[in-house]
Amino acid sequence: MEIMEDESREPGSHSSVLDELETAFPEDGPLLKFLAAKDDQHRHAFYLKSQHVWYRKLGWRIMRPLFIVAVLAAVLFSLQRVIDPALGVASFLAGAAAFYVVLQIFAHRWAYKELARLDEVNERYRKSLEELMSELRRKKR
Secondary structure, X not given: OHHHHHHHHOOOOHHHHHHHHHHHOHHHHHHHHHHHHHXXXXXXXXXXXXXXXXXXXXXXXXXXXXXXXXXXXXXXXXXXXXXXXXXXXXXXXXXXXXXXXXXXXXXXXXXXXXXXXXXXXXXXXXXXXXXXXXXXXXXXX
């Protein structure tokens, strides 16, 4: 119960919780080592399997700012009266810089949006721990 209460207040790393459990329950060491190995295998398999999804999502996310910059470049190109090679090179450099700036703005937006989901995950974890603790208290009576 103490480990769960500590964990519900301030979630720690998986390995630190397993170490605490191994100290509290030395007779269950092999079971805890099995759970640690299973978690490690599951985590690595998940990351490897989800890489292609991440790259596909990143590719689409990069295409949106690139498309915005391309449309702006097309508009600016159509507004010029005389085609000047120096202006073309300058436009290319300005477009590359604009793409970088737009990509950075989008990347920060995406990162903040994803970080907002971290609070939901932690809250769900806390609720499940509270349910487990109340179940343990009922069994203890």
